[in-house]
Each structure stands twice: as C-alpha cells, then as structure tokens.
Amino acid sequence: RPYTALDLVSRKRRMQGQEVLFPMGFDAFGLPTENYAIKNKVHPRLVTEQNIENFTRQLKSIGFSFDWDRMVDTTDPEYFKWTQWIFIQMFKHGLAYKKEFPINWCPSCKIGLANEEVVNGTCERCGGEVEHKVKNQWMLKITEYADRLIDDLDDVDYFESIKAQQKNWIGRSYGMEIDFSIEDSDQKLRVYTTRPDTIYGATYMVIAPEHPIVETLKDRIENYEQIQEYKDSAKKKSEFERSQMNKDKTGVELEGVKAINPISKEEMPIWISDYVMITYGTGAIMAVPAHDTRDYEFATKFDLRILEVVKGGDVTKEAFTDTEQGKMINSPLIDGLDVSEAKEEMMDYIESQGLGVRKTNFKLRDWVFSRQRYWGEPIPMIHCDECGWQPVDESELPILLPDVENYEPGDDGQSPLANIESYVNTTCPKCGGHAHRETDTMPQWAGSSWYYLRYMDPNNSQALVGKEAVDYWGPVDWYNGGNEHTTLHLLYSRFWHKFLYDIGVVPTKEPYMKRTSHGMILGENGEKMSKSRGNVVNPDDIIRDYGADTLRTYEMFISDFEKSVPWSDTAVVGIRKYLERVWNLQEILVEGTQYTSEMEILINQTIKKVSEDYEALKYNTAIAQLMTLLNAFKEKGSINKKELETYLILLNPAAPHITEEMWKLLGHDEQMANQTIWPLYDPNKLVADTIEMPVQINGKVKTTVSVPLEIEKDELFELVKSNPVVIKNLEGKTIRKEIFVPRKIINIVAN
Structure with a gap:
C-alpha cells in the first residue's frame, strides 16, 4: 500500500517534468531472517537471497516504477562496509562505547533489545516476555543528540502526530x-x-x-x-x-x-x-x-x-x-x-x-547497539589487553561474517562467532600484540539508518555517498513509513544523519523534509494480518485472479490512506468491474480533439481534484472522482479521443497497465502514456456559466431550461415563458405569481 501510494506520486511528478528518484532496497540483516533460518534449518544468507528474489519478482509484477539500477541490499559487503565505517567514526568521536548496562533481554531470541524494540513488555520480534539483565554491551550516545532531535522537528514537514510521538519518546x-x-x-x-x-x-x-x-x-x-x-x-x-x-x-x-x-x-x-x-x-x-x-x-x-x-x-x-x-x-x-x-x-x-x-x-536512553547473534554486520572493533578497544583499520573494511555450520545463539548469551578461534584471534591495530575481535553484531536497524543516502550514489566505492550526488538529490523530499517506525527507524536515522552532518558527510541537518504514515490493511476479520491467524492476502493471488491494476487501485480506493482498514474481497471485485468499464469506454469512442462543451467543466474539475488529491494522500477521493467522470461519459453515451486521452493519463499512476494498453490502441506508438505531460486544468472552466433548472407550474415540474448563472429575474421569466412546454401548460390561465430562488427554484403559480 505505501509503495503504491508513492508510486502514484512518482509517476505523476515525472509527467509534470520533475526528476524523480524512487528507489527500492532490502534491509535484510537481523532477527526476522535469522529466526526463520534457524526454524527451517537453512542458512540466513540463502534465506535472504531467496526472499530478495521473490520480493523483487512481486514488486515488479505489481508495476512499481522503481529505479532498479539503484537497488541496495544491507547484507551486501559493499554496502555494510560503509555501515561499519560509520560505526568507527562514531567510536572515534566518542559516541560508541561499551559498558555493563541493565538491558532488556529476550530469553527466546537470546539477545538484548533497545527500549524501542520492547512492546508492552514483550519482544517486538518473537512476542516473548522480556527480562532485565546486566550485560556488557555496545551503546550509541543518541542522548547527545536529544535536544536537536526535538528542536529540529520545527524545520520539517511531518504529521503533527509523528512529531508528538518523537517528542514524547525523547521525553525532554x-x-x-x-x-x-x-x-x-x-x-x-x-x-x-x-x-x-x-x-x-x-x-x-x-x-x-x-x-x-x-x-x-x-x-x-x-x-x-x-x-x-x-x-x-x-x-x-x-x-x-x-x-x-x-x-x-x-x-x-x-x-x-x-x-x-x-x-x-x-x-x-x-x-x-x-x-x-x-x-x-x-x-x-x-x-x-x-x-x-x-x-x-x-x-x-x-x-x-x-x-x-x-x-x-x-x-x-x-x-x-x-x-x-x-x-x-x-x-x-x-x-x-x-x-x-x-x-x-x-x-x-x-x-x-x-x-x-x-x-x-530526557526519557530517551542510549541505544543498545550490540546483538549476540550471527546474522548482522560484524562490529569492526578489536580488544587488546594493553590498548583497550581499537577500531579495525579502515583499509580492512568490510569485516565479513565467517561461514559457520552452527549459527544458532548460545545459551551462554554469547554470539556463535565467539566459538570461531580463527575469527576471534587477531592482532591489535595499534600495538601489533595479541588481541580479540568483537564477536557481537549490529542490530537490524544499523543498515537501515542510512540507506537513503546510498540510493543517491549506489556504486560509489570511495565514499558512502559522493558530495555531488548528495548535493543534487538530498535531502529526501518525501519519506512515508509505518507508524511502528516513528520511534525506531525514523528516530535512529535522524540521529545518524545528524552525526554525518557534524562530520561533513552530508550538507543538511535533517534526512527527510516530509514524513507521512499510512494505515495497515488488516485481515477481513479486522485483525492484523499474520500467518498464524491465517488471514494473510498474497498479492500473487490477487494479481492472478484480478490483475495488478485491480490490486493497485483497490489499495488506493479502500479507505483514507492514514487509516487502517480490513481487506474486502467484495470491494476487490468492485474495482475490477470499474476497470472493465474503463476498458469499455472504447466502445463509445468518437473523434474529437477538444473537450465537448457539456463535459469540459467536469473534466477540468477532475483534473484539479485528482492532481491535488494524489499529492495530499487522498487517493480514495481521487479515484472516486474518476469514477464520477466515467459515469458521466457512460450517461452521455460517448467520449471523444481527447477526453479519453486525458482520462487515461489521470488514471495511469494508479492503473498503469490497462491505461498504457488503451493508450497504444488510440494510435500512440511514439510514446507511452507515462511519458506525456500531466494535464492542466483551466481555472476559468471549473464552474459552469449556465445551469439546468427545473421549471415548476403550480409546484409541479413540467420541463427544464438552461439559464445563465447570473441571470436577473425579469430576464429569466421572459426566457421561461418563451419555452414551448411552458406556453402549452399556461394556455387559458392567468399568472398570479412568479417565484425564483437563484440556482434552485423556478415556479409559476397560475389558474
């Protein structure tokens, strides 16, 4: 649903002549992948590769206009090399430290959790009860940025509810x-x-x-x-x-x-x-x-x-x-x-x-940043008895995960990496003496705290992002994410970005200028979709039975974008029927290079509303307006080529496949619909100059007349009394009273 929403905006803005960077990536380290791998006895790297392949296939089948050349994968060594580099810079600047600390401990996942990962006393990932435990953990000093994380919210366009959540979580x-x-x-x-x-x-x-x-x-x-x-x-x-x-x-x-x-x-x-x-x-x-x-x-x-x-x-x-x-x-x-x-x-x-x-x-606590698990970015630190903790030399990055037969966490609370002597034993980068490599890995939030920067420059081997690229593309104009990430990803990535700003890597204080959120699509029973509840809807099934455009348009029409809403198979069928009616417009197609006079007002109103609603997250009312216009064409019994072209362009962001096919059938072999210019409305043709009004005689409607909006009463009744139907109904009668309520009532009382 969120991908579809911003795909609509991206497609529209491209047609408006803007350069749009709309990328896709996979945040693939962390507990969900590893827990699945352990349960199914398959290596997490293989699970990751299979999932990325499947997700990519699904996303392409839905028709998202992502720039696939910029795809990132947080488990790619060429990517997490820079995640490790950022950690080293934080250590050098005193923001990363290791200490005994009372932490949230999940005995099921066998890892420490940040406060943000504990929901109602349970582990966000497995749902198990969380305990308190004192462990030696790597921490990031997010508290050093607490004031700025609150104050700089004044500089960005976020929903007020999102700003309030961030402020309350930081708790100044x-x-x-x-x-x-x-x-x-x-x-x-x-x-x-x-x-x-x-x-x-x-x-x-x-x-x-x-x-x-x-x-x-x-x-x-x-x-x-x-x-x-x-x-x-x-x-x-x-x-x-x-x-x-x-x-x-x-x-x-x-x-x-x-x-x-x-x-x-x-x-x-x-x-x-x-x-x-x-x-x-x-x-x-x-x-x-x-x-x-x-x-x-x-x-x-x-x-x-x-x-x-x-x-x-x-x-x-x-x-x-x-x-x-x-x-x-x-x-x-x-x-x-x-x-x-x-x-x-x-x-x-x-x-x-x-x-x-x-x-x-502040209520905000420093970020517990180490995990005693296998599937994560290795923390690039070495401990020497003489020199203490030292970062690895940056020329050695990335530090890779060794291949292991057993990657399950140990009952002793140590990472499985701790059992690999060839990995643990190393030399101190400062004195050259015997030392031990850190065996904890980073949490799943590490790679996702800066991925938006890599989209701007995905193949740069010399820097996490080049100056020219970040100056051109940054900051992110629009970031949409789930409400569950307001105190997780949004908070963490703002912290990392501010640090990168402080050390001169990025030119802006904030990563995202606009942040919106979406409601979830729930199961038909109104509960959150989950395999255990058996209420998950597979997009492959919807695409097979109804088509990708039905899925896309349904997701946008189903409800207000910010609200959660139950899935409805009946409503899916309704959207499929709507698209079939769009296809059948070809049956009433006539020639014409200009909007017809009786349709131009509604067409201009539709262009204005759809253009504004796509940008304002009011996708459901935009689709509803297109349905209204469709009904008007059907009632009229015809649609000319110019009118159909405009209709297809307006619908194209939501339903690109059917509209592109119809566009080609109109004879457009030179360019696709999404390569045309987004239509503009005429401000002078948003309100009709004339209006159809019913004419009553003694309170009963006898006919209708088309009259100018600003007509005077005397002029109006002169026009009405010249109407053949009115003349016939007044034969032999004397007019006693003429009643006129502008734009509402014309009534002649006669006997």
Missing part, C-alpha cells in the same frame, strides 16, 4: 536535581524532579532496586536481607511491567536509614520499589503523594503521610494532579504563590542555598 523535561542528606551520614541522595515547588509535600523517598546507595549503606540497613530479596524479585520483571500505572505497588522500607528534606528539615523514610526506574533521572524520587497518582497509591498502601501543597483537590480521597495552575499551601517559603511563580521562586532558592541545580532531563 525541565526541572532540578536536588540533594537530600542521609541522617547521621555524609551521604546524599540526589533526586530529579520537575516540580521543586512541591518539595514541602515530599513525605518519603523511593529508590530503584538497582540504586547503588543500597550497597553504600549496607551496614546501616537493619533489614538488608529483605531488601536483597526484593531486589532479586525486581530483576525478574520487565521495565514495562514495572512502569504500569495500574499494577499493585510493592516495596520495602530501608529500616535504620532516614533522609532529611532539605527545605522543611523533616525526617523522611526511604523505600525501595520497582516503580522507580534506575534508567530515568537519578533512580531516586522525592515522593509527593498528594499530587502524584503512583505516589498516592504507594502511600495509601503503606500508610505514609500525605500532605497537600497545591490547593484544589480532596487528597483524603485521591491525588490532586491537576496542578499546573493553582496556589501553594503548607509551604512556608512560597505559600499563596501561583504554581508557575512558586516553581521559579523555589528553584532560585534551592540553587542559592547550594542544595541543587537546574537540570534538563
């Missing part, structure tokens, strides 16, 4: 980091809060199970074993489970340890609970139960103090969270102030007292 917030002293200790517990104005209402503190202060204060915690048991149980929960608003709150108090509120100076108990994440903020919060739903539920369950500090609710019943406005209470330093004023006042005070600092925070 403005607040403070504030230090809370630990009683009878020189230790401090630092929290991040966006609401320092509510600090008087902070009655207890909560730390994440992974917070290091537990070990620091181990000797003072009277129930340390109980705390340790809680930490162990939290490890078994996914971040999704822990963050659910409606989940039952659990936690344990750190007995023997208290914090001190730096403003009220009151003692505060410290609790450990899994609803606080170590990956956000500082991994510790000041809990303000009167004005936070989760804190309120926690305080209610464990009978902790609740103190209202923003007036407006009844905190004896529930948390009052509508606190962006209102006045402060129970807060001596800021009592009576409006929230906005109180926030600034408290931030100034906390900073002046050295108790905290202003801080911008």
